[in-house]
Amino acid sequence: MSLPLLQAQSGDNPFRDEPGRSFTMPSRFYLDPEIYEREKDAIFYRSWWFAGHKSQLDKPGRFITTQIHEQSIVITRTTDGALNAFYNVCQHRGHELVSGSGSARLLVCPYHAWSYDLDGKLRNAPNTADMVDFDKCAFSLKSVQVEEFCGFVFVNLDPDALPFREQAGDLEAELRHYCPSIDNMVYAHRHSYDVASNWKVLIDNFLECYHCGVAHKDFVNLVDMKTYQSQTCGIYSSHTSQGASVNSSAFKFEKGDVEFGYAAWFVWPNLTIWVYPGEANVSALQIIPSGPDRTIEHLDWFLPTSEPTKQLKDAMVYMDEVLQPEDIGLCESVQRGLRSKGYNQGRFVIDNDLSELSEHAVHHFQKMVVDALDARLG
Numbered sequence: 001m002s003l004p005l006l007q008a009q010s011g012d013n014p015f016r017d018e019p020g021r022s023f024t025m026p027s028r029f030y031l032d033p034e035i036y037e038r039e040k041d042a043i044f045y046r047s048w049w050f051a052g053h054k055s056q057l058d059k060p061g062r063f064i065t066t067q068i069h070e071q072s073i074v075i076t077r078t079t080d081g082a083l084n085a086f087y088n089v090c091q092h093r094g095h096e097l098v099s100g101s102g103s104a105r106l107l108v109c110p111y112h113a114w115s116y117d118l119d120g121k122l123r124n125a126p127n128t129a130d131m132v133d134f135d136k137c138a139f140s141l142k143s144v145q146v147e148e149f150c151g152f153v154f155v156n157l158d159p160d161a162l163p164f165r166e167q168a169g170d171l172e173a174e175l176r177h178y179c180p181s182i183d184n185m186v187y188a189h190r191h192s193y194d195v196a197s198n199w200k201v202l203i204d205n206f207l208e209c210y211h212c213g214v215a216h217k218d219f220v221n222l223v224d225m226k227t228y229q230s231q232t233c234g235i236y237s238s239h240t241s242q243g244a245s246v247n248s249s250a251f252k253f254e255k256g257d258v259e260f261g262y263a264a265w266f267v268w269p270n271l272t273i274w275v276y277p278g279e280a281n282v283s284a285l286q287i288i289p290s291g292p293d294r295t296i297e298h299l300d301w302f303l304p305t306s307e308p309t310k311q312l313k314d315a316m317v318y319m320d321e322v323l324q325p326e327d328i329g330l331c332e333s334v335q336r337g338l339r340s341k342g343y344n345q346g347r348f349v350i351d352n353d354l355s356e357l358s359e360h361a362v363h364h365f366q367k368m369v370v371d372a373l374d375a376r377l378g
């Protein structure tokens with residue numbers, strides 16, 4: 001049954017399939033706790049979720065954890081090299097099994113010491129030898145889908161979800177084009193941000209460069225805006241420019257591995273991937289809802305070595321100290337504005353050429369949200 005909030009309300013304007021004729025999603029989609037709750041099952045518990053990088057699971061016994069709303073997931077590398085993912089919960093009385101990341105031969109529950117092999121089988125349960133009808137095989141960890149894609153590790157709680165690679169279409173070819181050495185990247189650094197806005201405000205903001213000339217003077221100095229283009233394609237959109245200035249106010253670089261300019265992608269529902277010009281690099285900015293008006297962002301850098309060179313450090317500092325604060329300031333202001341009684345919806349600004357200023361990729365994302373929630377707004 002649909003929530004009344006997901007139906008058109010009096011005063012709403014239509015959200016349409018055609019971007020140029022559509023209003024944006026009503027404000028309540030960014031504010032209402034019931035819609036926030038609905039997104040968990042409708043979006044996050046059935047979509048591929050970025051969980052980490054293969055370089056964090058490079059040896060047998062390594063494990064990492066990730067949190068998808070209330071669902072904690074552990075990902076392990078077994079001795080035969082296989083990748084496994086499980087709900088991070090002990091099958092005895094439900095204690096969380098492990099936290100953070102690490103290396104272990106067995107996953108041992110801190111409560112009563114049930115221990116599990118890295119492939120999820122219950123290995124030992126103390127004091128159970130006398131028990132009748134107790135079959136250890138029935139108490140394996142509950143597995144979830146896991147997939148490695150260009151070194152990134154994704155999990156999906158929906159057992160029926162199509163493989164990420166299948167859903168992602170040409171994304172792999174595009175990533176390899178812009179970052180040919182992507183298979184050799186290793187995890188280097190994480191920056192985190194606690195943002196006072198709904199997660200979708202941050203995604204909307206990523207998806208258009210209408211604001212770049214106004215709000216990002218160093219970014220428009222770095223990339224060739226005349227060739228900046230957004231293209232939407234299934235579960236992702238790409239945002240590229242075919243040139244970049246080596247001497248920009250953002251950071252300086254010698255023409256290197258990434259000579260073409262700049263590329264970034266949005267991957268449904270909450271991941272953005274970036275390749276900056278200069279020496280080989282790729283970064284993942286994951287936008288993690290932590291409340292209707294609160295979001296945690298993790299920005300993870302993957303580089304040829306875990307210690308960045310001077311040039312890569314400059315790019316990282318630009319992103320952390322300039323671009324991210326600029327965008328976060330915009331998004332927190334939008335969140336405050338969405339609470340105003342003086343605003344409910346705007347229009348997507350679309351031009352015929354789908355130029356660097358066009359907001360078609362924002363509509364592409366919002367339509368995915370509307371469809372996933374089965375909202376009737378039109």
Ligand code: FES
Nearest residue numbers: 090092093109112
């Ligand atoms: S809850 Fe894990 S061993 Fe008891």
Ligand SMILES: [Fe+2]
Nearest residue numbers: 205211216327
């Ligand atoms: Fe921005």
